[in-house]
Amino acid sequence: MKHLRAVNKKARRIDDYVSAAKGDVVALQNPPAPPQPRPHIPMGCSLSFSPGWEVDSAGGTAGLCQPVERDIYDCYVTCFWPAQVPDHLNNSADWANKCAAATKDWRNLDLVFP
């Protein structure tokens, strides 16, 4: 280094390190990639029961949502639909109230219009 004179062992290590970094070929090199962040997996949306991903509210397949409408992790990893299940923790707490047995009552699970 030009303006700093290292006078102890630790300072010399910093000096060596800076000199080495300076002497390196920098052009056309990528800096080391930062560690990849781990994927964020939201919990509690459709993990227990995902009704309707085979059929629409009329029991057919015509009204199913489109891939462009996917909006959460579950929509495009396990499936590509938008939120299969409304948020029944905060906004639609009573959404499944009429659905005691999903295999029998699934038609009572209605759409939600926020």
Added chain:
Amino acid sequence: MIAPTNRSLAVAAQNLHRSGRVYRLGEFHAFEAARRRFLYIVPAGAIFEVDEAAGLLIDRLVQGEAEYDALIEELIARGVLGADAEELVEEMCHARVIVTGDTPPEPLQDPPEVFPLQTLVLNLTNHCNLSCQYCYEYGQDKVATPEGKPKFMDLETARASVDFLLEQSAGRRAIHITFFGGETLMNFPLLKSVVAYATGRAAEQGRSIDFSLTTNATLLTPAIIQFLSDNHIGVTVSMDGPKELHDKLRVFSNGRGSYDIIEPKVRALIQNHRTRPITARVTLTKGVTDVVRIFRHLKDDLGFHEIGFAPVTASPDRLYAINEKGMDGVLDQFHELANEWLEYALRGEMHGFSNVSDTVAELAQGVNKSHPCGAAMGLMGVGPSGDIAPCHRFVDSDTHALGNLATGVDRDKQRDFLSRGHINAKYDCHSCWARPLCAGGCHHEAFVRYGDTGHPNLHYCDWIRDWTDTCLRIYGTISAQNPAFLEKFAERKAA
């Protein structure tokens, strides 16, 4: 210690695009020596001398943070060449003298989980033939609970200790045993057997082992001195100075001072033990604070090679504790001896004032401690009962025991001790520039003062900072005027 990481490399690369970034001063302690400017970089423990341009940059940022382009312009206006100004900022950034607002602080690395032992302190006995009032083993502030435990270590326990050291120090080529007490020489026969046994066992493994002991010198005989010299055993004598100072507290149980007994023995020791430097260790107490006079007596009259001083460890209300005013006087005298030390160093000579030598040695390495000392990591103590303690000062204390030779180290207790003592746990220390060396100070002192081994020793902060600054200025002066002298410290121990 902080090592450059790939991540900081990436940060450095990004910093090439500096325009718009705002710069401020990093964490350092600035000092002057030999009319030159130096910086002690706190997160690293590094020492740099700075040139005029770097000084300009620092002076500018002392007044407040600045944006990159404006900063470069200001530097150019003050006479720094354009390309040079940019290089200057880059260099100062690399060394963390200056930082940008978004530079994340790098956390201090933890010591390795498995830390091989280097030194074992054997308390050969907890008996002593003196009754020094301030003794941390027997005095009013003692932590030991020796009731019902053996008073003398037996051969079996001593051998088990040596085996323990050899096993726990795997990978180290040189290891060390320190004999301690009580009065070490009250169990001299055992000391002799341990030296023979340990030397043999270490040689079998192709490793080297060395020994040292601390003694009050009352029991030294020509034969013992011969043995110590023949076996290269380092000796530290606990001694508080000339007769009237020494005899104030270093007394036999009948109150008679010990100076007259030890004086001829110490002279014989220094004269006949030629294989290792002989050190005196002085405990400063109220009324025993005449540092310069004590030093002169021990160095010039008796001939010790090195003399180290430590204020007594005591609750503040003890009669022998030194109050703040007393400590100021001590520090003034330390400065006087420190100046002498520097004069010697500039002539290439060792002066013998350990308090400077030890600090300069640590500054030369650039230590940056996670813990104040190696206790419970590279160093442990063993008592006569075979109980393992973080260091000799905690030997025989049930509260602080880290296990027993028979059952091994209790890793949970060790972890607890070390996490308490870690600098990261000492909030008060986080804004202190002297923390790379001090790391909060002695675990035992903290326990005596505050009842917690992990409490920072706040009662001597100002003192530590003053002393560290003094030693930094000594270091800077030598680096400017006699840098070759600092090579003597290249291999000195560093925590």
